[in-house]
Amino acid sequence: MRIINTLTGELEELDPSQKGLVNIYVCGVTPYADAHVGHAMSLMVYDVLVRYLRWPGNKSGGYKVNFVSNYTDIDDKLIERGSFLDKDPIQLAEDQINKWEDEQKRLRITSITHRPRVTEEIGAICESIQKILDNGFGYITSTGNVYFRVRSQPNYGKLSRRSIDDAQVDLSAEDDEEKESPLDFALWKAKKQGEPSWDSKWGQGRPGWHIECSTMAQKYLGDTFDVHGGGVDLIFPHHENEIAQAEAATGKTFANIWMHNGMVLYQGEKMSKSLGNVVSVAEAIDRWGSDALRLFVLNSYYRGPNNLTDEAMAGSIRALDRLRRALRVPSISGEEIATEEVKAQFVEVMEDDLSTAKALAILFDLARDINRGSNEGYDVSGAQEILKELLTVLGLEILESSDLVKDIDRTSLVKLAQVHNIVIEDLTSENIILALIKLRSEAREAHNYSLADEIRSQLQSQRVELEDTIEETKWSVI
RNA sequence: GGCCACGUCGCCAAGUGGUAAGGCAGGGGUCUGCAAAACCCUUAUCGCGAGUUCGAUUCUCGCCGUGGCCUCCA
Structure with a gap:
């Protein structure tokens, strides 16, 4: 390179x-x-x-x-x-x-x-x-x-x-x-x-x-x-x-x-102790997460200054979510979407002075292709594998939602289950969520949308996001 | 003062001598009970001035601004 x-x-x-x-x-x-x-x-x-x-x-x-x-x-x-x-x-x-x-x-x-x-x-x-x-x-x-x-x-x-x-x-x-x-x-x-x-x-x-x-x-x-x-x-x-x-x-x-x-700036200013605007690694991980921080770093050319702003970091978190979702989108067996150029393009830009910003652009394009392919009923599993592999090369480890379940406040979920009179034997976070989704689905079938929306918003406040698809209601931890 | 970078859409940020990637945000649509997500469409003439050129955002010079270094510093 x-x-x-x-x-x-x-x-x-x-x-x-x-x-x-x-x-x-x-x-x-x-x-x-x-x-x-x-x-x-x-x-x-x-x-x-x-x-x-x-x-x-x-x-x-x-x-x-x-x-x-x-x-x-x-x-x-x-x-x-x-x-x-x-x-x-x-x-x-x-x-x-x-x-x-x-x-x-x-x-x-x-x-x-x-x-x-x-x-x-x-x-x-x-x-x-x-x-x-x-x-x-x-x-x-x-x-x-x-x-x-x-x-x-x-x-x-x-x-x-x-x-x-x-x-x-x-x-x-x-x-x-x-x-x-x-x-x-x-x-x-x-x-x-x-x-x-x-x-x-x-x-x-x-x-x-x-x-x-x-x-x-x-x-x-x-x-x-x-x-x-x-x-x-x-x-x-x-x-x-x-x-x-x-x-x-x-x-x-x-x-x-x-x-x-190059140096990292914070909100357009040099980070320095005298200005009191030094963002510690611990604080950054806490506020935005390590993947978002890495995405932010990779989104610009390494030699230039890198202006870290709260708005840019919020954007990184959203962008990361986009990539994460593309990995989870359903794949239908059948014709595969075209991906033969992707790796070659990725290699070409990385070989050119580690142009990670361009590499990311290629991955975002791939994510779009995957989403579109999934919507249109193609087999996108191969493309998802490529996306995952290239993300790993960049050091981005897109967390699966199951890995995040343990971070949810289970006590609040148990309370939520009690509020809705849910009786289940094994009160794991996952079981409670599934039970709440079931209750909500029944409510939706009964056209009791106020209850359905209430459950959705209660789960949302526990960082559990619901998405209704034709076949089922999917959930993920955000 | 000297040396070195940089200045591109609201924000972050690529890029090229022949009219500018991507992400976020925004607007319009499709889908949805409503959402969310996703998809489609949509938003810039590139700090200012001059020069070179058929043509410059891209090259040269000047100016302005920001950042780095000049024995602390990723």
Whole structure:
């Protein structure tokens, strides 16, 4: 497939260095606070990329994919936040990671194969730093800080298209007089009082922000790997510094394709703590559900900004319902509706820089064909299977209503059964619903529409939706 | 100030040098006891100005606006 490479600005063919195997690294979070929808969007984009690459239906016939995404579980932010909460920063990270991973499961971000943590990779990080020093790209200060000498890397700035000479730096912010240049960045930070630290050749301390990512990427994926992803906000300095270090350590190209996702805006504004408009993942799942969130993410181009609004999310929920209904529509045995072009079209747009918005448009067209076919008495089961398969590639798991029955408030249903004097032995939610539907159908036959409508509206308020068809009354949980 | 994106129907959002996907919402119909769902029909000249061109929303320049980055950041 073709992906826009930030390094060149061009659409480039993803051509794995190892046949049939794609190695991908995506920068994860520093887990000092709850994950927000921006983090979710970022990981969802790469999750879809990996799902697609692994799918046997793609142009390559399906790749094996190593998908590594890290946790920066020790960093200034964690120390700061830990100190504020009077909590051990590493424990804080541990707790936040557990929470975030639980949310990832709910978001069905399931494609990641390794989730390394800085605190578990200190040895490898020190080895990387040593290589950089051996190759003459770094220096050690008397206080035990190790810096990367930016000017020694002639390619510096190639990703962000920046020149070192243009950089405007605030010299007043510098606290280390031995730093040769304000542009230089820390590979190893000497221990400060009360901070977590590890032993190294350069004394006690902890890794700098950038070295961990390049080290972990290379450790798990090799010196050179296929795709490195992350948010556009990481291009400079983080990814620029990763390239500088990694290529200083090995002398080889670090990542072949650099892929960057755009930022999520909320109601047209940047999400930020100062504006107080940060939407946490937990809140988003609670308000709209994970599928609607994913649909929203997929409905736009991953590189652009993504404006999350309440109205757009309401639309996503409705749109999702449309797809869900198309999967449930009755299929009559007989002539099948035509679907031979669908997969090919889907593949074509996905191969073209992960154009998920176009892929969704194809699925909505398919849903329409299914609905129409069903209405007109065709066999749509094959088309429904295709729709389901392609939705799975996108990571959308359309829930069947039976899976949702358990979420209904059974107590209210039991009360409802009592109100209507329904006597049944096994008071499961499903049985109560079926009994109420039966009662309603009898009422309808007796032209007692006020009772029928009352039951329908009572069930509706319990999230059970009824649809009358010629043969029967269908129900579903919304 | 520098670098980089973006600005398309009420909302979200694709896209192309030859008059613009899809979803939501809206309007009209079919179906229904009434609904709901579904289906059919229907709603835009693409921020502003100039240039290149036979022709630009699509290319160039300028302006305005929004967002990102310029060592906290998915």
